[in-house]
Amino acid sequence: MTVLTPERAASVPAPAGSGAPARGRRGRGRAGLVLVAPFALLLTATVLVPIGYALYLSLFTDRLSGLGFSGPTQAFVALGNYAGVLTDSAFHASLGNVALFVVVHIPIMLGLALLLALLIDSAVVRLRRLWSLAVFLPYAVPTVITGLIWAYLYSPGSGLTALLPIDPLGKTGILPSIVNIATWQWVGYNMIIFYTALQAVPRDVLEAARADGAGGFRTAWSVKVPMIRPTMFVALVFTVIGSLQLFTEPLVLRGFTGSVTSTWSPSLYVYEAAFIANDYGRAAAASVLLALVSALLSALVMRLSNRRSR
């Protein structure tokens, strides 16, 4: 433990030489290592090692040898699991579902969040705090419970189903239903992020726009939105990553309808492969692919954001 004790170098009056500042810096370095150690350990143990382990697992498959008395043995299959996942029609279907979800959910949710943030930020609004808190409230609801509330509302007899043109738990209705659940949950959170960014827009810029004769709508669209574009791209990255992990909402709905298959989304596919089929190699390969797609899409969005801001 003595090694970890920071040096109190600065307490020694500098003897007009080079020794004291160097020791001070070294003390700072040691203190820095002590302070980051807990997080660095956690990050290694719960993120880096699992990623490495998933990569390793994805290259093997369990084979039962002989009569199976000796338990399964691991056999190296190189990229065999990846080939298996990539040619699995269930995996294709899950990717298709989540792609459709992303394409519908993200523009609606972020568009609505931006619209509401601009409305609350507009000069004419009263009771700002009331609106922002009300719309934000669903964020505080655990996703399982969000799923349960909407599952009940989607069920026949809730009164809501009579108002809808399609059965929200039916084959075609299920995707819009899941989009609605996720939108309900996240629109307020993103609205608050956008609203706080809008409040940082310098007031003199808005004054200047008004002096030039720009109305509220014009100011919002041509002055405010461009200024919070970096925030919007960050929100977009987080929403893309979150959407690719879509798991809880479809799993909860599975209890209420047969329209959601056990491999409906990629995360459900991983869950099914790992914990129901106990095919760890296939599940690991699917996990790695999911992380790869997520990384590629985030990189793409960031690239786009850099190009825009240039």
Place this chain on the structure above:
Amino acid sequence: MTQSPVGSRWTSRTVVHVLLVLAALYAVLPLVWLVTSATKSVGDFSTTGAFEFGQFNLGANLSALFTQENGVFLAWIRNSLLYAGLGAVLGSFICAACGYAIAKLDFPGRRALFAVTLAGVLVPTTALALPLYLLASQLHVVGTFWAVFVPLLTNPFGVYLARVYAEAAVPGEVLEAARTDGAGELRTFFTIGLPMMRPGLVTIFLFQFVGIWNNFFLPLVMLTDPKLFPMSLGLYQWSTRVTQFPQYNPLVITGSLLAVLPLAAAFVLLHRQWRSGLAAGSVK
């Protein structure tokens, strides 16, 4: 253009408020449904409308909820509070120490650590569930409190936020002054840095609390003993029985209401604090 300025101002004000009322109704009505449904008996639940009150049955629902399976729901509340409360206190403290060190101290590997942390923000947690489960089973901790608690302490985004707060709230001159006064680096962090970062830490705490409170995948994968479940997993398990056993409906709904109330109250009460913390984090 043809409208008088006063007229167009009045209509736009009306339109803006109508839109906000609609958005607020969309957000709040499902929660109103949760409240009205929690007061209904099994019979009224299927015979009365979604938003109307039936016979007031909340007391009976609550007592059924807390006596079901020998009061396991109470254990779920306790577990959720332990996972989220303890996890968020410890987690935000770990984030603060790391963020402060990255912002204010020079140490080998500082840039690399920050780069890996940022990459960690982007890793989908569902992709980590399987390897975490297998690693935990090799350590023989699957099915224990720790298998859920420890992975949820890791909060890379919290470290990012803490770094932003430390840079904004802790002036370098103050640290220099402490150093010339002879305070050690660790003591400086605890007595000067940490208190100055407090408003930002409330935000990290609150959002990590919500993250753990709402987490579902990890407990689902790691736990089998209902006594260790957090509320989300327990209520999910009950919900898978409702189609066969309708008597679970009031349990699931009343339990859901109890799981929502504390967080909603915390967000409303701590409104100013998390908003300012979020502003400081998101603008940078």
